[in-house]
Amino acid sequence: MAETWNKKEREKKKQQVKKEKAEKKLENKDRVKDGNNLESMMVYLDENGNFTSKPPDPAKKLVFNVEDMQLGATKNEPINPEDLIRTGIITFFNEAKGYGFIKDSVSQDSVFLHINATSEAVKENMKVTFEVEKGPKGSSAVNVKVVK
Secondary structure (H helix, E strand, C coil): CCCCHHHHHHHHHHHHHHHHHHHHHHHHHHHHHCCCCHHHHCCEECCCCCEECCCCCHHHCCCCCHHHCCCCCCCCCCCCHHHHEEEEEEEEEECCCCEEEEEECCCCCEEEEEHHHECCCCCCCCEEEEEEEEECCEEEEEEEEECC
């Protein structure tokens, strides 16, 4: 039975693929002989976090105690409520608009004050105690009470 043209082409392609595989195999063997092996492809990290081709120095090895490692978020210690209460003086207060600012006596920070955060009527230059709360635009005073 005579071979068709299509069968001849498929046989040529198979032979070509076999030949290419054999050539690649020889190239890989030559690379290993040239020193292009696993050891030459290894990369190490030094103590500064930089890549290097040299293995790390055993003398610089740090001993790490597994019990000292902390996983997850830090645990917050309970805060004493007395530490949250601050004192300050109202430096500006607009009664018509209902807001002002308190200057903290310890940190000298300016804290926003809204009329809704006060339990009494307040005016400028009054000494007050307050708590600080983080708002969308910065620190704001809450639980404001006039010191007498």
